[in-house]
Amino acid sequence: MKRIFILTGEASGDKLASKVINDLKKINSNVEYLCVGGENLKSLGIKSIYDLKEITYLGFTNVFFNLFKINKKINQTVKSILEYKPDVLFTVDSPDFTLRVAEKIKKINPKIKTVHYVAPQVWVWREKRVQKIKKFIDHILLLFSFEKKYFEKENVSCEFVGHPLLQNKERSKIDINQIIGKNKALISIFAGSRKSEINILMPTLLSFIKLMNKKYTDMTYVFHSTKEYSHLMQTFINKSGINNCEIVSDEKIKSHILQKSVFAVAKSGTVSLEICNARIPSIIIYKMGFINYLIVKSLVKTKYANIINFAANEEIIPELLQSNCNPENIFNFVSNFLENPNKINLQIENVQTILNKLKINGSSSELACLSLNRFLQ
Secondary structure (H helix, E strand, O other): OEEEEEEEOOHHHHHHHHHHHHHHHHHOOOEEEEEEOOHHHHOOOOOEOOOHHHHOOOOHHHHHHOHHHHHHHHHHHHHHHHHHOOOEEEEEOOHHHHHHHHHHHHHHOOOOEEEEEOOOOOOOOOOOHHHHHOOOOOEEEEOOHHHHHHHHOOOOOEEEOOOHHHOOOOOOOOOHHHOOOOOOEEEEEEOOOOHHHHHHHHHHHHHHHHHHHHHOOOEEEEEEOOHHHHHHHHHHHHHHOOOOEEEEOOHHHHHHHHHHEEEEEEEOOOHHHHHHHOOOOEEEEEOOOHHHHHHHHHHOOOOOOOHHHHHHOOOOOOEEEHHHOOHHHHHHHHHHHHOOHHHHHHHHHHHHHHHHHHOOOOOHHHHHHHHHHHOOO
């Protein structure tokens, strides 16, 4: 029996990893699993050695203030992996955590194969990381084709497998009218999967909804949440006194809600690809602490936070970041889109042109699982 240890660092990585492992289970039943993961890997019957939220920190300052705890968690994780003796360590995203673990593992036991999924965004900052990564990662699975040049330049074994969020899915029928009232236009809102993001963005988003409610009376705002933080979001909503907000945390229902939405307001991140693939018009928002912002601004070498805008080299999807991420700006942009159908159609058309360049034929999670399976042979 072969063994894989799956190492994720946050909810989005847990979701991506679960798609690959779900496909791997279909072609190879001779594998045992252990992980650091969340609800998605748990749903596959895979035990996590501790709760994922114990390592989900946001921003440089938070990492600095929690440095002792993080190092302790890294050492605990390394110890557990070495004791488990996997054939493959499958690290997913969250490079500041997962790759630090992988580096330690490779030094102590070089026989353990290391496969990393979701390359660090070296096109955004710290391109020299590639030279370091190649010393302890055996293979990297890339989400985007333009990433290959950064790794091939340093002779790093890599493979473009595409992004699972861009896969076309078969959808079961779900009557969302049981959850959301009939005859209401839906706006999907993504406030993030980390506690820190939610705490920062929820007050701004709820103030935006109050502005919308003064102008529109037929809207329902649906917050897409992880199960872990749905209660936190509900607390914010209850305090606001707004009564046309709902929260969904079930993945299948979230997908249907998004499909039925007229617009989406989303925290910058991978969820934007899912929104774009569903052909839903959107804007991107993000806000962080001032010190974190100054650090990031000094390091980032791209103009855009959103991958679609980066790939297009223009702002197809509006980005409201930092001071621009305020209730009035969000209201003005959303209202302007809703009252200009031609503007919505143009965004969707331009986005689809970019997505077609990022997609692959077939299933990206299947390609990733086939690559992972080769390292078990």
